[in-house]
Amino acid sequence: MFNVVSRRTLLRGAAGAILPLPRLEASTPKGDERRPLRFVALFKPNGVHSPYWNIEDGREKEFRLSAGMAPLEKLKSHLLFVDNLGTAGFTSHMASAQRFLSGRFSPSGRGGASLDQLIADKVSPGTRIRSLELTTEGLFAQLPECSYVSYTAQGRPIPRERDPNLLFDRLFRDPLVAPSARRDAVSLLDRVGESTKRLLRTVGKEDQQTLDQYLTVVRQAEVKIENLSRTAASPHDPGQELAGRAATTFNERTDLMIDLIALALWTDSTRCVTYMLGNDNSRLVFDFLGVKQNHHLLSHYSRTSTPADIGNLHKICDWHTEKFARLVTRLKSYTEGPRSLLDDTVVLYGAGMGASDSHTAHRIPTVLAGGTRVLRTGRYVRPAKNTEPTHLHRTLLDFFGAAPPPQHHIAACEPMSGLDGSAYQPYREPAFQSRLEVSGPNVIVQGRLRYDPDRPSEFLIDVTGEQRPVRIAVATKSNRELNFFASTPIRLSGTGERKGGDLVLTALKSVVPLEGQTAASGP
Structure with missing residues (x-):
């Protein structure tokens, strides 16, 4: 039989150290299955x-x-x-x-x-x-x-916080203690060492394993904080993170923030x-x-x-x-x-x-x-x-x-159905057949609109029976509208010409989505 530890227990130590605890079996009254x-x-x-x-x-x-x-x-x-x-x-x-x-x-x-x-x-x-x-x-x-x-x-x-040092302080250090005292103190876990030992003696094996995992993660975060502090960009140069050596710490800082979110x-x-x-x-x-x-x-x-x-x-x-x-x-x-x-x-x-x-x-x-x-x-x-x-x-x-x-x-607003497994009306893509009609410069092409991986400003439509896809290379304004329908079935009409074996649609007259959606005008 182990002592019950309050869910709100904070292990405290020298220089304002605070160590909040994860949920332990010893902190959960028997039969209480409530979880936030x-x-x-x-x-x-x-x-x-x-x-x-x-x-x-x-x-x-x-x-x-x-x-x-x-x-x-x-x-x-x-x-x-x-x-x-x-x-x-x-x-x-x-x-x-x-x-x-x-x-x-x-x-x-x-x-x-x-x-x-x-x-x-x-x-x-x-x-x-x-x-x-x-x-x-x-x-x-x-x-x-x-x-x-x-x-x-x-x-x-x-306002948002971007500094993992300050987030770590907020989670694990008493704000009433002078920053210089916190900075000069030894490891957070060392400062709460005696409190931790007492706690480990009062909990069961499963809680001991949880605490061991937790203390390891906290120490890893603390080491990352220390390493990051040594390479931090100058506070007088907020743009330094965008170039060279400091950019490496940007990735590390983001990982550390995510780890601290999980700990919080x-x-x-x-x-x-x-x-x-x-x-x-x-x-x-x-x-x-x-x-x-x-x-x-x-x-x-x-x-x-x-x-x-x-x-x-x-x-x-x-x-x-x-x-x-x-x-x-x-x-x-x-x-x-x-x-x-x-x-x-x-x-x-x-x-x-x-x-x-x-x-x-x-x-x-x-x-x-x-x-x-x-x-x-x-x-x-x-x-x-x-x-x-x-x-x-x-x-x-x-x-x-x-x-x-x-x-x-x-x-x-009505709730959105389906997220909890409830019934909802799923999307079904309409059946369609690709086709191509060419009369002089006039072109009508129907099929799935896709990006051209070799020409990022252009699109392609594959047509059954055609050896090469129809290319769509139109002005920027029309291109923005086509972006809305990328990867969906569509019918386009306009004018075009042959270029190097490709049929290229160079101007649009109409854009008809086959799934019933329409694009509004751009910003």
């Missing part, structure tokens, strides 16, 4: 290269991940892939950032609380930290709205976290990936890109998705009795726009993870109709038992 549900949102900036990301012709339980989802293959059974999120039309970077957790763009002071803050209102009682708002980069001063996804009930953006959740220090992997309109340069151009430039691939540039954009998108995979893997590895921390955490990974080049507001990349009490993972859910993000947000609020204020715009 947590929420994490990871924001991916600047949308995606749609053909690289979108799942095509998938079914709910029979689908193949796209090339852009390759980092998630081993975690597939723990994930729920959501498609057809968004609506016809286009978006701006400011609207994209706000859409992620607020569902729409509203001038500062008018939009009300974002999804994460509505959830925090419900789940934060009993935690030390109401919510964490984190980021990888500083404020985008030209358009500050691009830098925020979390908003207060008054519609004001919530495991110790129940907080139950609500948002982490921006970049500002929308992000100009970060990923030197450590061998990429020399900034992210935003590469994201507009039809105007400036070469095949090599498309490859570099894919590297950046893969990096974002790998960070999501890292978090899911961490949460999956931490146990709370018979369950993993991931089982009791809903993780939302996504963006606020679809195709980055034309800023489409359609097929916004969205993946959910964990939360096995409320989600049915291992599936691909693509509703028959476009679904605004606010309906997803309403569903997530319902999962947490959080009711939006009556005046909040989300209060009027």
